[in-house]
Amino acid sequence: MSFTSNVKNEVSRLETVKFENISELSAILRNSEILDDRINVITENASVARRVYNLIKGIYGITCRITVRKGYNY
Numbered sequence: 001m002s003f004t005s006n007v008k009n010e011v012s013r014l015e016t017v018k019f020e021n022i023s024e025l026s027a028i029l030r031n032s033e034i035l036d037d038r039i040n041v042i043t044e045n046a047s048v049a050r051r052v053y054n055l056i057k058g059i060y061g062i063t064c065r066i067t068v069r070k071g072y073n074y
Contacts, residue, residue, distance in 0.1 A: 005045060008047060008048050009047050012045075012047040012048060012051040018058075018059070021055050021059055022059060024051075024055060025052070025055040025056065025059060028041060028048075028052055028055075049066060053066060
């Protein structure tokens with residue numbers, strides 16, 4: 001496992017308070033693709049995807065759809 005993957009896994013396990021969650025989600029969404037009616041967050045790390053899902057659910061109380069594509073290389 002790479003250093004970056006280790007850091008992402010470690011950060012995704014941190015317990016945070018609401019204002020930290022909002023800041024973290026904001027940073028992730030700034031690097032995401034925003035379309036007409038959706039936001040696409042692309043990651044190779046499952047723990048990051050889980051973290052984004054839990055942040056959105058925890059902050060806004062909504063559930064989002066997750067699509068997993070294996071072998072999706074650029």
